[in-house]
Amino acid sequence: MTLAELLPSVGACGEPPLEEDLWPAGTGFAAGGDLLFAGVAMTQLAARFGTPCQLLDENEVRRRARAFQAALPEAEIAFAGKALPCRAVFRWLSAEGLSVDVCSAGELACALSAGVPAERILFHGNVKTAEDLKAAVSAGVGRIVLDSFDEIEQLGALAIAQPVLIRVIPDVDAHTHPAITTGTAGQKFGFPLGSVPRAVERVLAHPGLRLAGLHCHIGSQVRSVAAYEEAARRMSRLLRALPVRVEQLDLGGGFAAPYLPGERPFDLAGFVQRIRAAVNYECARPPKLTLEPGRSIVANAGVTLYRVITVKPGFVAVDGGMSDNPRPALYGARYTARLVGRHTRAKRRTMTVVGRHCEAGDILAADVQLPEDIHAGDLLAVPVTGAYHHALASNYNLVGRPPLIGVRDGEARTLVRRETEEDLLRRDVG
Numbered sequence: 245m246t247l248a249e250l251l252p253s254v255g256a257c258g259e260p261p262l263e264e265d266l267w268p269a270g271t272g273f274a275a276g277g278d279l280l281f282a283g284v285a286m287t288q289l290a291a292r293f294g295t296p297c298q299l300l301d302e303n304e305v306r307r308r309a310r311a312f313q314a315a316l317p318e319a320e321i322a323f324a325g326k327a328l329p330c331r332a333v334f335r336w337l338s339a340e341g342l343s344v345d346v347c348s349a350g351e352l353a354c355a356l357s358a359g360v361p362a363e364r365i366l367f368h369g370n371v372k373t374a375e376d377l378k379a380a381v382s383a384g385v386g387r388i389v390l391d392s393f394d395e396i397e398q399l400g401a402l403a404i405a406q407p408v409l410i411r412v413i414p415d416v417d418a419h420t421h422p423a424i425t426t427g428t429a430g431q432k433f434g435f436p437l438g439s440v441p442r443a444v445e446r447v448l449a450h451p452g453l454r455l456a457g458l459h460c461h462i463g464s465q466v467r468s469v470a471a472y473e474e475a476a477r478r479m480s481r482l483l484r485a486l487p488v489r490v491e492q493l494d495l496g497g498g499f500a501a502p503y504l505p506g507e508r509p510f511d512l513a514g515f516v517q518r519i520r521a522a523v524n525y526e527c528a529r530p531p532k533l534t535l536e537p538g539r540s541i542v543a544n545a546g547v548t549l550y551r552v553i554t555v556k557p558g559f560v561a562v563d564g565g566m567s568d569n570p571r572p573a574l575y576g577a578r579y580t581a582r583l584v585g586r587h588t589r590a591k592r593r594t595m596t597v598v599g600r601h602c603e604a605g606d607i608l609a610a611d612v613q614l615p616e617d618i619h620a621g622d623l624l625a626v627p628v629t630g631a632y633h634h635a636l637a638s639n640y641n642l643v644g645r646p647p648l649i650g651v652r653d654g655e656a657r658t659l660v661r662r663e664t665e666e667d668l669l670r671r672d673v674g
């Protein structure tokens with residue numbers, strides 16, 4: 245029996261049920277209005293590690309990686325490291341057999357120091373500096389994803405038979421937020437469809453490069469399976485028309501995570517069925533597929549704990565904010581939040597959880613239902629914070645970034661420690 249099966253999903257004193265698609269499977273109610281996170285009470289985690297703190301359920305991360313592998317066993321699954329660049333996570337996922345995609349020398353260093361084998365690393369980015377390219381070549385990364393004609397020359401001059409993929413703009417609308425739409429014509433990433441034959445010709449002619457395949461990535465937080473199907477069809481046709489046979493088709497990542505009650509997880513089974521059919525239809529000898537999920541592996545494995553500092557009519561202000569989660573400000577992202585650590589039968593009312601920063605847009609969870617007796621000192625848990633939270637955190641207002649805490653089977657440990665004032669001042673050498 246799993247932990248989740250043992251845990252009640254409805255609180256003892258009428259707390260709203262846990263929305264199971266949002267929280268890690270190991271989350272459940274504990275005595276006194278507490279919640280268990282991978283076997284440890286959230287109040288204990290807050291007391292031990294302080295707030296705000298970002299929790300990550302290791303088993304949930306591994307379970308989601310396995311779900312991708314089980315859904316498409318013939319494919320390579322590469323974790324998009326930008327979603328949560330951290331050594332422990334790279335180590336877990338590498339041990340599960342995933343590859344890792346990185347897009348800077350920094351992410352590459354993190355993956356290498358976690359022990360990810362270089363041949364299982366893909367190097368991305370629409371701007372790769374000379375330092376990035378040299379780091380990738382000297383590490384011997386398995387594939388570099390070419391993004392421009394300049395890069396063909398810049399990399400070709402440094403490398404010897406480096407396996408490369410060509411990133412194509414498939415001109416498919418992923419129907420997601422404009423800031424994270426990457427596959428429509430006119431985007432800055434990759435080669436427009438019409439220029440692909442010329443790019444292929446250049447790569448094939450270059451002794452420094454070896455064409456291993458094609459790549460596309462249509463965007464992030466994508467729900468539309470039809471958009472992936474169209475991209476798979478277009479990319480397969482392109483592959484079929486190449487003057488040489490290449491073995492690989494990388495369809496990128498972008499699979500949506502549910503953030504709010506009532507939102508459904510991405511339809512992975514439907515996706516697999518449709519892209520398999522599209523690729524098989526278009527290619528007599530189907531290529532090896534690669535997928536690059538980031539968010540869908542880590543987002544729902546993360547929860548952030550905040551301490552309430554003050555309550556004003558309509559607002560609950562906490563000790564974190566846009567420095568640990570800029571996503572509401574960047575994309576209008578919406579979150580839910582719940583009180584942890586005490587029972588209350590108080591009526592629920594609509595409130596907005598705001599942060600400590602000097603901006604009106606510093607909102608963590610707009611219009612959420614919280615008990616009207618919420619007060620300073622209460623603990624709030626915000627789910628779905630595993631992806632692009634640690635990664636996007638900043639030092640705005642010289643607030644130290646929160647720690648990342650890994651929890652598994654009742655054991656918690658620091659993966660990335662809290663940033664101190666000393667850390668913050670170290671670079672200020674003037």
Ligand SMILES: Cc1ncc(COP(=O)(O)O)c(C=O)c1O
Nearest residue numbers: 324461464497498536537538539
């Ligand atoms: C090239 C590439 N691959 C994979 C991803 C991962 O996206 P997501 O975290 O939405 O799965 C991204 C980010 O959007 C990306 O730019």
Ligand SMILES: N[C@@H](CCCC[NH3+])C(=O)O
Nearest residue numbers: 326424464465571631632
């Ligand atoms: N940072 C974005 C995702 C970007 C995907 C990277 N290509 C987010 O938080 O939703």
